[in-house]
Amino acid sequence: MTNQNMVISDAKSGLAMAIAVALKESGHFSPAMPVVSPNGYFSRKKLHKKLEANGNGARMNALLDSMRASSPTRRPTDTEDHTSWILHHPSALSMFEEIMRASQGKQIVVFLDYDGTLSPIVQDPDRAFITTEMREAVRAVANLFPTAIVSGRCRAKVYNFVRLSELYYAGSHGMDIKGPAKGHTHRTGNQTVLCQPAREFLPMINEVYRALMEKIKHIPGAKVENNKFCLSVHYRCVEEKKWGELGDQVKMVIKEYPQLRLTQGRKVLEIRPTIKWDKGNALEFLLEALGYAESNDVLPIYIGDDRTDEDAFSVLRERKQGLGILVSKTPKDTNASYSLQEPLEVMKFLQRLVEWKKLSVLRH
Numbered sequence: 418m419t420n421q422n423m424v425i426s427d428a429k430s431g432l433a434m435a436i437a438v439a440l441k442e443s444g445h446f447s448p449a450m451p452v453v454s455p456n457g458y459f460s461r462k463k464l465h466k467k468l469e470a471n472g473n474g475a476r477m478n479a480l481l482d483s484m485r486a487s488s489p490t491r492r493p494t495d496t497e498d499h500t501s502w503i504l505h506h507p508s509a510l511s512m513f514e515e516i517m518r519a520s521q522g523k524q525i526v527v528f529l530d531y532d533g534t535l536s537p538i539v540q541d542p543d544r545a546f547i548t549t550e551m552r553e554a555v556r557a558v559a560n561l562f563p564t565a566i567v568s569g570r571c572r573a574k575v576y577n578f579v580r581l582s583e584l585y586y587a588g589s590h591g592m593d594i595k596g597p598a599k600g601h602t603h604r605t606g607n608q609t610v611l612c613q614p615a616r617e618f619l620p621m622i623n624e625v626y627r628a629l630m631e632k633i634k635h636i637p638g639a640k641v642e643n644n645k646f647c648l649s650v651h652y653r654c655v656e657e658k659k660w661g662e663l664g665d666q667v668k669m670v671i672k673e674y675p676q677l678r679l680t681q682g683r684k685v686l687e688i689r690p691t692i693k694w695d696k697g698n699a700l701e702f703l704l705e706a707l708g709y710a711e712s713n714d715v716l717p718i719y720i721g722d723d724r725t726d727e728d729a730f731s732v733l734r735e736r737k738q739g740l741g742i743l744v745s746k747t748p749k750d751t752n753a754s755y756s757l758q759e760p761l762e763v764m765k766f767l768q769r770l771v772e773w774k775k776l777s778v779l780r781h
């Protein structure tokens with residue numbers, strides 16, 4: 418990807434705009450710089466004009482822009498864009514044999530995001546169920562490889578959806594990790610893996626949860642979800658004209674808490690501690706707990722659909738180890754190497770992994 422031709426996801430274009438605004442205001446913006454349009458495609462001229470038209474860039478609501486941009490269904494994807502993106506992020510199903518060849522002699526460890534990866538995205542977060550077939554596919558994988566669910570949801574909630582005691586669960590974006598029930602452990606023996614690096618933030622998170630509930634209760638469709646060590650403010654069911662107001666209320670509440678930060682997911686604002694701990698750290702923690710911290714004999718496979726999964730994809734890139742697989746129907750800026758289109762394809766990939774392992778055991 419050249420500087421001139423920078424492609425970025427819808428979800429990130431709002432942030433890119435905000436960065437461009439900041440650059441312009443700081444005097445560092447030049448029309449010659451590569452930038453991104455709200456369509457996900459770079460047009461230096463257009464953005465420069467837009468900034469000019471806005472006069473004082475500070476008036477632009479960067480958070481609202483970003484919320485708007487995080488709706489991947491807003492524009493149809495250009496076939497050409499998609500074809501070129503797929504060339505760089507081929508389907509993990511069509512490349513299955515090649516992927517498996519790379520795993521020769523290595524221990525596969527499977528990491529799975531939940532929403533949008535194992536369950537389809539639905540309007541009501543409390544009804545994001547996985548199918549029985551998907552559960553069975555995950556169970557079969559977990560019987561053959563150490564397997565973890567890494568989710569933004571609180572651990573208890575994601576466990577209630579998945580209901581498989583043989584898995585590792587990393588809830589609250591990896592800030593709450595627990596190992597499988599006794600009898601299902603891999604190399605961790607009988608030790609309970611437990612990691613809660615944000616424990617001291619619990620009272621603060623609960624306080625902010627109450628404040629947010631109060632502040633947004635008049636906005637129809639808005640919902641705050643308490644994910645224990647972090648909070649999710651959902652706007653999927655909020656009328657778009659109210660998004661600005663919702664964003665303002667959230668910013669107003671969290672400005673009183675400098676130890677908390679705001680990130681974004683799919684039609685959701687996430688409030689989490691400023692500690693440097695994310696899904697990437699959770700992945701590293703689990704590999705270490707399994708005894709593969711410095712090992713070359715491991716092939717971690719991480720499958721996820723959201724921005725927060727990018728932290729884990731980045732870790733795999735940095736380690737030059739393993740496979741990041743992005744679940745997406747549309748081109749997105751990602752650190753993943755492969756793609757799958759939707760949860761149904763994730764299930765097929767998991768089923769194939771199981772078949773492949775069983776066959777390779779028979780062969781040896």
Ligand SMILES: O=P(O)(O)OC[C@H]1O[C@H](O[C@H]2O[C@H](CO)[C@@H](O)[C@H](O)[C@H]2O)[C@H](O)[C@@H](O)[C@@H]1O
Nearest residue numbers: 531532538539540542545568569649653683685
């Ligand atoms: O890391 P994940 O397991 O992907 O969790 C991220 C967030 O997922 C959930 O919200 C998303 O899915 C909902 C159900 O499909 C959907 O209604 C919402 O718009 C999505 O953002 C979950 O409710 C959040 O708490 C998680 O942080």
